[in-house]
Amino acid sequence: MIPGLGIATALLLFALLLFATLYRFSSGDTLSSIDDRILGLLRFTLYQATLSTLLSLFFGMILAWSLAHQRHFRGRSLLVALFSSSLVLPTLIVVFGLVTILGNNGWLNHLSLTLTGHSFGSWLYGLSGILIAHVYLNASFASRSLLHSFESIPVEKYRLAKSLGFSAWQRFWLVEWVAVRSTVTSSAATIFLLCFTSFAIVLILGGSPSYNTLEVAIYEAVKIDFDIAFALKLALIQLSISTLLVLLSSTLRTGLGNLKQESTSVTWKEPRYTTLLQYGIISLLAAAFVLPLLAVIADGIGADYSSILTQPLFIRSLITSLIIATVSAILTVLFALMLSDARRTFQLPERMSRTKGSKLLGLLVAFSGNLYLAVPSLIMGVGFFLLSQQFEAPLLLWAIGAVLSANVLMSLPFALSVIAPAMQKTARRYDRLSLSLGLTPLARWRYVELPYLSASIGYIFALSFALSLGDLGVIALFGSDEITTLPWYLYQLMGSYRTTDAAGVALILMLLVLGIFGGIPRFFNKRT
Amino acid sequence: MKKIFILAATALLASMTLHAADKPTLTIYTYDSFAASWGPAPKIKEAFEKENNCTLEFVPSSSAIGSLRKIQMEGAKTKADILLGLDTSIAQTAKETGLFAKHGIDTSRAMLPTEWGDDSFVPFDYSYFAFVYDRNHTQKAPDSFEALVAMPKDFKIVIQDPRSSTPGLGLLLWIKSIYGDKAADYWKSLSPHILTITKGWSEAYGLFLKGEADMVLSYTTSPAYHIIAEKKTNYLAAKFKEGHYGQIEVAAMLKSSQHKALAQKFLQFMLSDTFQDIIPTTNWTYPVVKTKKGLPEGFLGLKVPSKMLLMDGKKVEKERKSMISEWLKAIAK
Numbered sequence: 084m085i086p087g088l089g090i091a092t093a094l095l096l097f098a099l100l101l102f103a104t105l106y107r108f109s110s111g112d113t114l115s116s117i118d119d120r121i122l123g124l125l126r127f128t129l130y131q132a133t134l135s136t137l138l139s140l141f142f143g144m145i146l147a148w149s150l151a152h153q154r155h156f157r158g159r160s161l162l163v164a165l166f167s168s169s170l171v172l173p174t175l176i177v178v179f180g181l182v183t184i185l186g187n188n189g190w191l192n193h194l195s196l197t198l199t200g201h202s203f204g205s206w207l208y209g210l211s212g213i214l215i216a217h218v219y220l221n222a223s224f225a226s227r228s229l230l231h232s233f234e235s236i237p238v239e240k241y242r243l244a245k246s247l248g249f250s251a252w253q254r255f256w257l258v259e260w261v262a263v264r265s266t267v268t269s270s271a272a273t274i275f276l277l278c279f280t281s282f283a284i285v286l287i288l289g290g291s292p293s294y295n296t297l298e299v300a301i302y303e304a305v306k307i308d309f310d311i312a313f314a315l316k317l318a319l320i321q322l323s324i325s326t327l328l329v330l331l332s333s334t335l336r337t338g339l340g341n342l343k344q345e346s347t348s349v350t351w352k353e354p355r356y357t358t359l360l361q362y363g364i365i366s367l368l369a370a371a372f373v374l375p376l377l378a379v380i381a382d383g384i385g386a387d388y389s390s391i392l393t394q395p396l397f398i399r400s401l402i403t404s405l406i407i408a409t410v411s412a413i414l415t416v417l418f419a420l421m422l423s424d425a426r427r428t429f430q431l432p433e434r435m436s437r438t439k440g441s442k443l444l445g446l447l448v449a450f451s452g453n454l455y456l457a458v459p460s461l462i463m464g465v466g467f468f469l470l471s472q473q474f475e476a477p478l479l480l481w482a483i484g485a486v487l488s489a490n491v492l493m494s495l496p497f498a499l500s501v502i503a504p505a506m507q508k509t510a511r512r513y514d515r516l517s518l519s520l521g522l523t524p525l526a527r528w529r530y531v532e533l534p535y536l537s538a539s540i541g542y543i544f545a546l547s548f549a550l551s552l553g554d555l556g557v558i559a560l561f562g563s564d565e566i567t568t569l570p571w572y573l574y575q576l577m578g579s580y581r582t583t584d585a586a587g588v589a590l591i592l593m594l595l596v597l598g599i600f601g602g603i604p605r606f607f608n609k610r611t
Numbered sequence: 612m613k614k615i616f617i618l619a620a621t622a623l624l625a626s627m628t629l630h631a632a633d634k635p636t637l638t639i640y641t642y643d644s645f646a647a648s649w650g651p652a653p654k655i656k657e658a659f660e661k662e663n664n665c666t667l668e669f670v671p672s673s674s675a676i677g678s679l680r681k682i683q684m685e686g687a688k689t690k691a692d693i694l695l696g697l698d699t700s701i702a703q704t705a706k707e708t709g710l711f712a713k714h715g716i717d718t719s720r721a722m723l724p725t726e727w728g729d730d731s732f733v734p735f736d737y738s739y740f741a742f743v744y745d746r747n748h749t750q751k752a753p754d755s756f757e758a759l760v761a762m763p764k765d766f767k768i769v770i771q772d773p774r775s776s777t778p779g780l781g782l783l784l785w786i787k788s789i790y791g792d793k794a795a796d797y798w799k800s801l802s803p804h805i806l807t808i809t810k811g812w813s814e815a816y817g818l819f820l821k822g823e824a825d826m827v828l829s830y831t832t833s834p835a836y837h838i839i840a841e842k843k844t845n846y847l848a849a850k851f852k853e854g855h856y857g858q859i860e861v862a863a864m865l866k867s868s869q870h871k872a873l874a875q876k877f878l879q880f881m882l883s884d885t886f887q888d889i890i891p892t893t894n895w896t897y898p899v900v901k902t903k904k905g906l907p908e909g910f911l912g913l914k915v916p917s918k919m920l921l922m923d924g925k926k927v928e929k930e931r932k933s934m935i936s937e938w939l940k941a942i943a944k
Binding site for chain 1: 670671672673676677679680681683684685686688765767772774775802805806807808809810811813814817821822823824936939940942943
């Protein structure tokens with residue numbers, strides 16, 4: 084509990100320090116000087132986030148609904164696993180795959196040109212591209228949580244509905260909607276926040292600067308204009324809004340939970356046309372999900388790997404990325420364990436939940452784990468940059484610090500949602516036993532918690548490793564000849580002549596991320 | 612496992628440490644295509660290192676303005692000795708940061724379409740901005756800005772961001788110097804034809820060569836690359852009736868440089884025949900010095916605009932911010 088509280092306090096102080104730094108450097112006339120451009124940015128940011136959220140929920144919902152009712156087809160579990168992997172899929176890879184298929188020179192246009200002589204042209208850059216990429220990533224994420232809610236509906240309810248002769252629509256509206264509604268609102272809040280602060284997708288597909296979000300505008304103000312005052316103004320606006328959103332939605336977001344849990348079964352024989360519809364939805368959306376990934380593979384296979392793998396810059400990016408991801412993952416696991424430990428202490432009636440003030444402390448701990456949603460990584464980057472201007476240490480050290488903190492904060496919410504419930508369970512089950520055996524805290528970790536938690540620990544280690552490995556966020560501010568990560572290297576390649584090299588690196592990055600995300604948990608499971 | 616980490620950490624450290632300390636290293640920040648293996652950098656490095664006992668290191672950014680911003684971010688701690696690749700339109704901005712030193716060399720060798728009098732920046736090449744297209748793909752290219760906006764709706768161009776790229780800024784000034792107060796209206800009508808706006812020249816040109824767009828903002832001298840290096844004659848620069856905006860590329864040394872004498876030697880070296888002869892077939896622009904060897908053949912067939920449009924650098928700096936915000940508003944969707 085004490086280390087957890089310490090971590091939580093440190094995280095909150097860190098956020099305060101950032102906020103104070105941003106505020107101190109800004110001229111203080113933030114609110115009075117909001118002009119047309121800022122309003123326009125704000126409007127577009129909110130607009131695209133709203134649309135992205137609605138569309139993601141729609142597709143996520145119909146997919147979850149279909150999957151929930153079609154439980155027995157070949158490859159279902161593989162498909163569900165694949166959809167869950169979208170959580171760690173690097174945005175850059177998604178963009179790369181989408182461009183390969185939908186770009187002006189992509190598969191779709193080539194097919195259409197051969198068949199009809201008509202090209203759809205280059206509609207991908209702009210709002211449509213941003214929406215497609217957001218929906219791609221978030222619909223699959225939503226479908227995973229929704230599917231879990233569908234599957235947790237008690238079988239008795241279905242039996243009752245069946246005996247009343249409900250149609251598929253009635254069943255959905257009267258039985259299922261009621262059950263999944265809370266998941267819908269909590270996913271909506273999370274997706275909205277993620278799209279509100281979306282960076283890499285807008286950076287590449289936005290056709291900058293016609294379609295800019297606040298996040299990208301902040302990046303451009305620093306990196307392109309070196310207009311720190313303007314960047315700060317935007318950052319403060321962004322920070323106020325996202326903090327407000329996080330606070331407002333904290334009642335909605337019951338957690339990012341359900342990432343990895345077992346389920347019960349629904350028994351209902353579907354009428355034929357419903358079955359057809361469900362199969363149609365599943366196959367269409369599965370194809371839409373898999374195609375861009377296949378495109379990355381197809382594009383990458385032809386690359387000249389003997390040249391890519393021997394590029395010194397590639398090797399350096401790879402090593403840097405692996406080291407950063409390892410450190411980030413270890414820190415995330417430690418932080419998640421300690422924060423969850425503190426959280427369960429304040430939450431469980433067997434422990435301290437009845438003590439005065441523990442509710443507030445518990446909330447603070449929970450909020451500290453979800454800081455990332457309120458403080459987007461780019462703003463953190465700007466804060467680090469400002470600090471670097473004040474102190475004498477070289478920019479490189481600040482850059483590493485910024486990237487590491489961004490990675491840890493980004494992974495924490497997901498890690499907590501997996502490990503916190505598991506740790507609550509161990510506390511409920513083994514608190515008394517451990518107490519009666521007089522186990523020291525260390526022995527307790529060694530013999531009680533670790534064996535029980537190792538699978539979850541493996542999962543969150545892999546999750547945060549994969550997330551850190553694929554992220555293009557803060558590094559965009561600091562990336563240079565001195566520090567470069569694999570996603571930053573790929574972004575550089577995508578923006579240069581060497582497109583075949585880019586395809587090869589994209590494939591390597593994708594395989595690395597998916598391999599690690601799928602492989603590490605296995606390794607941990609084997610040990611237990 | 613541990614061994615791998617140690618190995619990896621050592622490799623990382625080794626790759627981050629600078630070169631051997633016995634020779635001084637002159638660090639030049641520049642744009643990517645200048646530093647690339649096919650750009651001028653390798654040949655210049657070889658020639659300069661042979662004449663002076665030193666190591667020349669080029670550090671690329673996606674654009675020269677990006678290099679300037681990097682220097683601003685690093686402040687006095689920057690390891691850059693020289694910034695190479697800004698043009699006259701943005702040089703004043705750089706000057707006002709107070710980070711650059713006076714060059715103190717004789718620049719009279721430089722023969723430019725305009726007078727040269729800057730005491731910090733030394734010119735090393737020039738060209739004219741132009742839209743480049745593929746004759747096999749576009750039969751009838753526009754011959755003026757008016758004709759450009761009158762093209763069919765699906766005729767797309769790629770341009771560069773005037774905030775991050777010197778060609779992008781060049782186009783902004785080009786249009787401003789023709790349309791004046793009506794520039795914003797022109798941008799509004801051009802906006803539907805803009806496929807995307809890239810951070811730097813390389814990305815835009817790459818998109819164009821990949822077939823993503825019909826035309827790209829580049830230089831009147833870009834076709835020389837396709838003629839000489841690829842033996843392809845289907846890439847042409849569209850000649851615009853209104854005239855073409857010029858770009859004079861420059862370099863300067865940093866006040867914070869630890870190797871000022873060497874940096875000055877490099878600036879002088881830029882005006883030598885050796886350097887100037889490398890420029891045309893690596894940077895695909897005109898040299899600023901009439902060398903003994905003269906221009907390569909592929910350049911001779913290129914049309915040279917009769918007049919170079921160029922706004923005064925000080926005037927540009929005064930109006931840059933307002934021009935850019937006018938532009939941002941005009942192209943916002």
